[in-house]
Structure formats: structure tokens, C-alpha cells
Amino acid sequence: MQIRSAFLKSPWNCSLRTIDLPDYVPDEHVLIRVEACGICGTDLSNAEDKLGDWQPFGHEIAGVIERLGEHCPGLNVGDRVVLESSSYCGRCDICRSGRVDLCNKAPQFWMAGPSMGFADYLFAPACCVVRYDGLTPEAASLAEPAGVAYDMVKTADIQHGNRVCLIGPGPIGLMAIPMALRSGADQVVCIGRSSTRPRLEAAAQLGAKPVACDRPLTEYPELQQQFDRILLTxxxxxxxxxxxxxxxxxxxxxxxxxSGSGMISFDANDFHFRKLQLRASFASPALYYPIVLKMLKNGTIPADLIISHRLPLSGIEEAMTMCREEKAKTIKVVIVPDEESGKND
Ligand SMILES: [Zn+2]
Ligand SMILES: [Zn+2]
Structure with a gap:
């Protein structure tokens, strides 16, 4: 079957090509027709400096199961699904000790097949498929970044009455605002650059107090030592x-x-005497899809506020350029494969 698939190579090379997808669906895999796939910060950082060779990309995927390989119990052709970008295996010692959040040894679709989410179709392991209903594919494609936001909020261990500061009002940060408020935060102050005005306005609509800061944060006396929790994206x-x-x-x-170096330095004595904690959130394996799908369905996460642009697959190059050059005007850009997709091939 001939399909269209987008490929990426650093710096900032993106191209849509026609490729052959094998007809055979491997055991324990499904063939998915992509209905929506969001552009993520990871895609942008890969485009900037991480990919030496052409790679398929796109991992915030919602689609329909078109065909099933052998041994895919519980799944049916026609099911609407979202995909975990990595999954736990359920069999290793770590999983069996109850820490499935620390295992990502299950098969995954990431860099494993000829195509990923910015394509008409992709193969995916059955174990990473999560069924959904009652949402548009665009809204459902937010499950992956919403799971990332949920992991960060959980990692911050917000207590009732906490004063919370969110730094970085991108899609993940914005989705974290209602999650933090429902976790008991008294108030969420959202800090962003004044150039990202539409994102700060979205933060206000989500219940945060927006604050534009264009200088180093240490230069704002009114913000010093004011927060019990910080969420930083x-x-x-x-x-x-x-x-x-x-x-x-x-x-x-x-x-x-x-992108670039992850080296930082700070005063560990001050850190010690103020009893601070620094915690990394990394949503791998991707968890919590049932929870965030519910939040998308009941409006806790308003998808229409997060998704600022929809473009067809034929516009993927334009979409990547827009994310790069007009970052301040975009929130979440979602690719929705258009009508002349390989559907009838
Ligand atoms: Zn993502
Ligand atoms: Zn495991």
C-alpha cells in the first residue's frame, strides 16, 4: 500500500514523501489510519539539533484500527484509539514490584516502523493502544501531552492550599493549570514572556493569574519565595x-x-537551608490516558482552547515552519490528514 509519510532531519528539514507500507500486519500489532497528530516540543527540538538522518516522526496520535495482526485480544477493526508513546511490559521485576512507572520495555511504535504519526497510516504494537470514544480525533490527540502534564503535576505533589507557579505556558503547561487547581492549589500564577500573549490569555481562561516576565526571575522582588510548588516546562x-x-x-x-546543553548550576547551600526539592518528571512510560481522556471529555481540559491550529498532512512542512517562526502565536498545532489520504488504496 502506498501512503504519505513525513520525515525529519536536523536542522529544520521536513519533507512529505510517498512510501510503500508492507501489506502484512505483524503479530501483536495493528494498522492504524491516522486521524489526528499533534506537533510537540520534542518534534521541534529534534528538528533543531537532534536528528542526523531522515526519520519518520509524530507521536501524539489518534486514529482508527484498520487491520489487526494475530494475537490482539480485545481490539477490533474500527476502534478509535490513541497511542501510548512508550509502555511498560508488565512482566519484568520492576513491573512485578509495582513500579510500572519505571519500566518502558514494552514494544513501541517510536522509530520502530516505516512511518509514525505524521502519515496516513502506521503500524503500532497492540500493547500501546488505548481505546476512546466521545471525543474528536483532534481532542483525543491531546491525550499524550496531557499525560505528560499529569505526570508533572503528580510529581509536584501539590497539597491543598498550595500556592503554585507555572513557568512556561505551552500546551503542556496550560493543561497542567486545571490539573493543579483540581489537585488543591489555592492559586496558580502563570509566568511567560510578554511575546507569548495568546498563551498567557489562555492561561487566564484556564483559571491562572498570568504574569509577563521578560527579565531574569530573580529581578522580580514580589515573586521571591512566594510559591510552595513550581511546575516548570x-x-x-x-x-x-x-x-x-x-x-x-x-x-x-x-x-x-x-535543545542544547542541560548543564545548570545553583547554590546548593541555599537549596539545603531552604529545604527545597528539585524533581524530574518524565512521562516514559506514558501513563494515565484513561484519566486524561476523562478530563478531555468532561471539559476539565478544554481542547478547543489548547488547539490553536489544524492543518492537513500536505501542510506538515508549513506547520513545522509556523511552530518555529510564530511560536508566540501558536499553542498546539494538530495535523489532520486530509481527504485525498491513502484511504482507498
Ligand atoms: Zn509529545
Ligand atoms: Zn516491565
Whole structure:
């Protein structure tokens, strides 16, 4: 079967090509027709400096099962599904000790087949498939980044009445706002650059107090030591100045999407005497899809506010350029394969 699939190579090369997809669906795999796939910060950082060779990409996927390989119990042709970007195996010692959150040894679709999410079709292991209903494919494609946001909020261990600061109002940060509020946060202050005005406005609609900061965070006396928890989705270089915003005993949870060096330095004595904690959130394996799908369905996460642009698969190159050059104007860009997809091949 001939399908269209997008490929990426650093720096900032993106191309849509026609490729042959084998007719045979491997055992314990399904063939998925992609209905929506979001562009993620990881895609942008890979485009910037991480991929030496052409690679298929796209991992925030919602689609329909078109065909089943052998041994896919519980799945049916026609099921609407989202895909875990990595899954736990359920069999290793770590899984059997109850820490499935620390295992990602299950087969995954990431870099495993000829195509990924920015394509008409892809193969995926049955174990990473999660069924959904009652959502548009675009909204369902937010399950993956929403799971990332949920992991960060959980990692921050927000307590009732906490003052929370979110630094970085991208799609993940924005989705973390209602999650933090429902976890008991008294207030969420959202810090972003003044150039990202549409994102700060979205933060306000989600219940946060937006604050535009264009100077180092240490230069804002009114923010110093004001927060019990910080959620940080900005580049890790912001961590040292963000620590100054934590109150005594505060916790900073961060996700490390970013390009370039991850080296940072901060005053460990001050960190010690103020009893601070720095916690990494990394949603691998991807968990919590049933929970975040429910949040998307009941409006806790308003998908229409997060998704700012929809483009067809034929517009993937344009979409990547838009994410790069007009970052401030976009929130989440979702690719929705168009009508002349390989559907009838
Ligand atoms: Zn993602
Ligand atoms: Zn395992």
C-alpha cells in the first residue's frame, strides 16, 4: 500500500514523501489510519539539533484500527484509539514490584516502523493502544501531552492550599493549570514572556493569574519565595532562577524538553537551608490516558482552547515552519490528514 509519510532531519528539514507500507500486519500489532497528530516540543527540538538522518516522526496520535495482526485480544477493526508513546511490559521485576512507572520495555511504535504519526497510516504494537470514544480525533490527540502534564503535576505533589507557579505556558503547561487547581492549589500564577500573549490569555481562561516576565526571575522582588510548588516546562536553564521563587520547603517539578546543553548550576547551600526539592518528571512510560481522556471529555481540559491550529498532512512542512517562526502565536498545532489520504488504496 502506498501512503504519505513525513520525515525529519536536523536542522529544520521536513519533507512529505510517498512510501510503500508492507501489506502484512505483524503479530501483536495493528494498522492504524491516522486521524489526528499533534506537533510537540520534542518534534521541534529534534528538528533543531537532534536528528542526523531522515526519520519518520509524530507521536501524539489518534486514529482508527484498520487491520489487526494475530494475537490482539480485545481490539477490533474500527476502534478509535490513541497511542501510548512508550509502555511498560508488565512482566519484568520492576513491573512485578509495582513500579510500572519505571519500566518502558514494552514494544513501541517510536522509530520502530516505516512511518509514525505524521502519515496516513502506521503500524503500532497492540500493547500501546488505548481505546476512546466521545471525543474528536483532534481532542483525543491531546491525550499524550496531557499525560505528560499529569505526570508533572503528580510529581509536584501539590497539597491543598498550595500556592503554585507555572513557568512556561505551552500546551503542556496550560493543561497542567486545571490539573493543579483540581489537585488543591489555592492559586496558580502563570509566568511567560510578554511575546507569548495568546498563551498567557489562555492561561487566564484556564483559571491562572498570568504574569509577563521578560527579565531574569530573580529581578522580580514580589515573586521571591512566594510559591510552595513550581511546575516548570521552560528550558532547564531557567531552573536556577526559578528556585528563588520557592518558599521554605518548596518543590520544583520540571520536564526537560529542550535543545542544547542541560548543564545548570545553583547554590546548593541555599537549596539545603531552604529545604527545597528539585524533581524530574518524565512521562516514559506514558501513563494515565484513561484519566486524561476523562478530563478531555468532561471539559476539565478544554481542547478547543489548547488547539490553536489544524492543518492537513500536505501542510506538515508549513506547520513545522509556523511552530518555529510564530511560536508566540501558536499553542498546539494538530495535523489532520486530509481527504485525498491513502484511504482507498
Ligand atoms: Zn509529545
Ligand atoms: Zn516491565
Amino acid at each position: 521552560a528550558p532547564v536553564q531557567v531552573i536556577p532562577e526559578a528556585l528563588s521563587l520557592l518558599a521554605y520547603g518548596g518543590i520544583l517539578a520540571y520536564i526537560g524538553i529542550g
